Amino acid sequence: MFHLKEQHVFYLFLMAGAGFFLKLSWDIPSGIGVENDPGAAFLPIVICVLILFLVSYLFVIEFREKSEKLFFSRAEFFALAGTLLLIFVYIFILSLIGFFASTIIFLFLFQRLNSYLLNSGGLSYKSYLVSALFSFIATLSIYFVFSVLFKMSLP
């Protein structure tokens, strides 16, 4: 009896990754380096092959195993996508418009998303104000700790 499960997609990704790295390892030039050195490509190739082998084993074993199925509900999927997209955009605009503006916007939006998901509601006018205040204070305090107190450079 075969049971295709969600993790099989993950295993396929892992195998594709291992294959990609195997290709990269194959392309490492040999012959450069000191004498008697087995070379920079030796271990990477071994590791990639091992990963491929072990993951295929997991793939087959769990194919036959009858276990509880994991699956993403629609809501979960949107939560995941929303979170990742927000972080992605944040890192992207950090380099464009600087620390202050991007962090305030990000904190505000991320807090909204969080409280929406966690509380499933609470969309009152007051909660927007709280989020705005929070993002402003948080940005300032991070700026103070990192840039003023520790004299570190910010993006």
Added chain:
Amino acid sequence: MFMQFVHSFDAFLEPTIFLAIAAGTVLGLIFGSLPGLTATMGIALLLPLTFSMPPISGMGMLFGMYCGAISGGSIPAALLNIPGTPSSVATTLDAYPMSKRGEPGRALGLCVVASFIGGIISVLVFALLSPIIAKAALEFSAVEYFSLGIFGLTIIASVSGQSIVKGLVAGLIGVLISLIGIDSLSGIVRLTADIPDLIGGVDFMPALIGLFALSQIIGDIVSSRNAKGAEIKIKVDNAYPRFKETFGLWRVWSVSSVIGSLVGAVPGAGGSIASFLAYDVAKRQSKTPEKFQTGHNEGIVACESANNGMTGGALIPMMTLGIPGDASAAVLMGGLLIHGLQPGPLLFQDHADIAYGIIIAFLIANIFMFCFQAVGIKLFVKVLQIPRSFLMPFILVMCIVGAYGISGSLTSAWILLFFGIFGYFLNRYGFSSAPVVLGMILGYMVESNFRRSMAMYDSDWTIFFSHPISLGFILLSVVSILLPFYYRYKSAKK
């Protein structure tokens, strides 16, 4: 010698020295508890300040930063499952489950006591045994580093969770990641897929924060949708660990502190290896190994006494040989150099009063660290009462900014994001993140030392068995791999 030792107390008549040490310790606790900032960075930032101070005050301040940061890393590890510094990765394995159970006070209390004991034992080891240990550390060549690394990798078996195969896969992925970047044995840039920012390899700190912190944050958000309820409110129990509990673990903390000091003294091994090793040993010696990774007090004590035990150990090669045991010790050595003190065997002859003064300052730093944290626990636990919808975005931004501060480029933020996603899926499908970290720490160490040994001994494999220390580690590795099978066989027989 004794007179010099007594003499070195003179410097401590000045009250400002205590102020300097206290300031360093407090800053260290802050630094360690902020994920993304490391002890090394903190010491480096304080370095210019100590320029104008007398040597003992300046070094005391730096030592305060060092102990404080290493110990402070356990605070977010216990409360939020986010290691504040690399050396508190292993702490998350048991401290977080315990505080999730509603005993954050107990978890933190155990961390604080263990850190303190580890620190004190390491000061004693440093003060009494450093010549012997320094000599032993010099016995380590590429051959021994290789075997030590292999032994370290066998720990994957005890931190891989339910499935050994999954643990192995995670460990191998970690090893592969550690090989990315420029290879010091051939100068070849490998496995970077032509991304220029990966030439230096995958930054450890952002990867770590991604695997632990971001994956945790993502997981919380996604799963919350299922629970369909108010935020999970943990009933916070402020109770400290009982004296009896703490004292009853004397074997774990003494063994772990000594392991920490010894591993710290091997140049290049570092605190994360020390705490993983101690965790492994504690699990093997324990009467209840099945309780580990579920919030067991022995696991917490082992990791925290080992990583603070490492602090004194790392100073041994630095102070007696002039060779820093880890990156933090390297910056501390810079602090000595700025005051015209050349670390090495002559330090204790030419500047005995200062050298012993520094040891005393180190001791005081540990005491301060204990006091501040013991008082602070009640405050730290309050963090859990902040709604997660506010706390998590705030922590995330600090992680990204901190990672930027260490590496100076936004690549670290992308690495953080990548590992966050990767870690989330690993956890979702029953893989554990700890083996990935172990692989990343040990992978390149094992590979490069294997190749270096081959270059040194003309491709002769047998050297790993003919060098006694190396043979010892190899045997330990074999035992460590076979032991679980033996236990299974024994329990099957019953």
Added chain:
Amino acid sequence: MKKHIKLLSLSLTLAGAVLAQSSYAAYPEKTITMLIPYGAGGGTDVLARALQPALEESLGQTVIVKNVPGGGGILGFTQLVHAKPDGYTVTIPNNVIFATEGMGNATYKYKDFDYLGNILTEDYIVAVRADGPWNSWNDLLKDMEEHPNKIKFGFSGYGGSTHVASQILANVAGYQAKQIPHDGSSKAVVAAMGGHIDALMLNLGDLSSGIKSGKLKPLLSLGSKRLSEYPDVPTLQETGIDLNLTNWRGIAAPAGVSDEVKVAWNKALEHAVKDEKFQQLIATQGGQVDFQKSGENLDKWMSLLAESFINTAHNLKK
């Protein structure tokens, strides 16, 4: 075609310099970032942090030390040459920029930097483990000539500045040794102190604690004159080979900074190196304060070093 581009870029940088001159008359007027291509705690990092107070005093602006570690310095230097040549981003380079260019791992060229001044020089030293049978450079050389590939000769990473220096030495002195690369100089020192490798090529600063503990013996200096600390150690030139190699650390900016910046830095560096504590630090690190202003002399010296390092490193790839 190539020539045209070169000319064009030259005129562009000139134009830029003229423009910059008028607008940056009051240099510096904001925070200066010192980009350190190594992690916190290395020799360069400590040097930067030791310079920091004196530079701030003289320049009248905050100086931030920013670590961009990775790839043996490549990442940080690459970030620097991509920065604006306005004098607000500088770095502390050394021979590594030439070696990495020669190895072909870096995208920058040594001409992408403007050298604002030299701070110190550090001689390359050959040392051996003290319990070995070699008492002089001649002993070691003879041993290496009679038994090729027997002596284990260590240095820090493959293709780094100490490897290139040791390769240059092997070429001119005509010996063959077993080359053992390490992950950084301190690992190489531990290996030699423990007797696991025989000889070392490193900068004096990395060796000094080993030498002072009596576990390492210096045999040869590649500097132009004998070391003041170890006057018995001969230089390579004295053995009849006309070559001297030194490592150095100075301040450099992306190519194309204005004269205002250069003048300001010359003044600031001159002030900083005079500080007594700073000199003490350099001395304990095994370096020699050797302040040189920016200008033709410095540039000439740089291109000489660059040539020999780039060529030798290039040959290591084969």
